[in-house]
Amino acid sequence: MLYFLVEFADQFSALNVFRYITFRTGGAIMTALLFIFLFGPMIISSLRLRQGHGQPIRADGPQSHLLTKKGTPTMGGLMILSGMIVATLLWANLANPYTWIVLGVTVGFGAIGFYDDYLKVTKASHKGFSGRSRLGLEFLIAGLAAWCVTLLEVGAHGTSIGFPFFKDLAFNLGIFFIPFAAFVVVGAGNAVNLTDGLDGLAIVPVMIASASFGLIAYLSGNAVFADYLQIHHVPGTGELAVLCGAVIGAGLGFLWFNAPPAAIFMGDTGSLALGGMIGSIAVATKHEIVLAIIGGLFVLEAISVIVQVASFKLTGKRVFKMAPIHHHFEHLGWTESQVVIRFWIIAVVLALVGLATLKLR
Template sequence: MLMYLVEISDQISGFNVFRYLTFRTAGAIITALLFVFLFGPAIIRGLRVRQGKGQPIREDGPQSHLLTKKGTPTMGGLMILTGMIMATLLWANWANPYVWIVLFVTVGFALIGFYDDYLKVSRSSHKGFSSRMRLAIEAVIAGVACFAVAQLGEDAFSTSVTFPFFKDILLDLGWFFVPFGMFVIVGAGNAVNLTDGLDGLAIVPVMIASATFGVIAYLSGNEIFAEYLQIHYVPGTGELLVLCGAMVGAGLGFLWFNAPPAAIFMGDTGSLALGGMLGSISVVTKHELVLAIVGGLFVLEAVSVIIQVASFKLTGRRVFRMAPIHHHFEHKGWTEAQVVIRFWIIAVVLALIGLSTLKLR
């Protein structure tokens, strides 16, 4: 919205700074951070009153969780998303369609997660509504977004997949691009959702991935930088840097309250939405495969669950002591802080590897 102040920059030269993505991104970070800092305590109090017993804790999980996490309210994603969306609308260019596509996926997935959290709290059970129905709705939202991305792009490139480390290889998926993009977005949403199991475990890797894809979006949307790095130029994606910045700011504010011992949990409201956001940004910027690298921690969490379920159904045995894999390490004797910090380190390393794909071609 503030972008429109550029139109009167001829009369007030100071408003010319709103032309610059870096300035507006910094503004979005600060705005989202301050919003969560200022309104977070009131949101937490309101959720605690309405939820009573808070988020149900899995009885088959680490026994320490039943003591340290019982009664903690969930749906903290409302804090993150409100701050992020407000800052994005304030600082981003409303004329950019990619901003609206990513927000569409983010809000859509947030509503699914919110309903799931509501059912868990109201029923005092860790089980929400039907997983099949949930995946079906997610797929519809992702499908609409991918179709819009395909329509906005240029010729065959709009339905193509690029490959990290290779500058000239393009695979045109044609009509199959939409189901491929749906898989990426839905997969990312649920992978982040599975990662959200310990205080601070999900939010920091999400911030790291968001910052990384903010850089990727900025470089992909800048013709000069894209040509220099020999990556594919996608006009308009640079504006997503503002959205990613808003997410980082809101995430920092949330981490203040989510740091152990957490005063609030992100819940499916936040984790599903933020994962969907990352997936949709990767589709828009044509870096879907890079997301598998940058978000490798989320992939690991999801794969651990798939392996555990498949192994138990086929052989009756469990590969891990408990899935997702962060609980496996807890059962092996790692403290919660050790698991969280070590997983953060992994997220940083994977982000650096993901960024290196922009130059190593």
């Protein structure tokens, strides 16, 4: 919204500052953060009042969770998404189609997660939305977003994927790009969802990934930087840095209330939405494979669940003491804070490796 003030820059030169993505990204960070600080306590009180017993805690999980987390309200993603959307609408260029594509995925996945959280709370069970129905809706939203991305990017470039560490290597998937891109978005959403199991565990890696892809989006959308780094130049994607900034600001505000002992949980409302958002930005900027590196922690969490389920069904034995893998380390004797902080460190290292691929080509 504020971007349109540049139309009056000829009369007031100071308004030229709204042309710069970096300035508006900083504005989005501060706006989302301020929104959460102002309205967060009210949102938490309202959710606690309406939910009563809060998020159901798994009986087969670590026994300490039954004591320390019982009664904590969920759906904290509403707080994150509210701050993020307000900041985006205020600071982003609303004429940019990528802004609406990514916002569409974020809100769509958030709505699915909200319904899942609602069922869990009302039924007082950790089982929510039907898995097949949920995945079907996610693939529908992600597939539509992928199709829109292909329409925005001319020729074979729109249906190609790039490979890190190689300058000119790209593979045109043709019509198969849409299901591939949808898989990336849905996979990212559910991987972040699986990671959200301890206080502060998911939100910090999400902010790290958002900062990384905010930089990637800015560089990919700038012809000069993209040419220098020899990465895919995708005009218009630079605006997605503003959305990433909004997530960082909202995430910082949410972490204030989610820090141990958490006053609120993110829930599927937030984890699905934020994961889907990061996945859609990776698709738009042609960095789908780099997402697997930067979001390696999320990938590890998802793989641990897949391995655990497959092993139990095939052999009747479990590979991990409990999946996702963060609970495995809790069963090994790590405290919750040790698991969370060490996983944050892993997320930072993987993000640095992923960003290094921009130059190591």
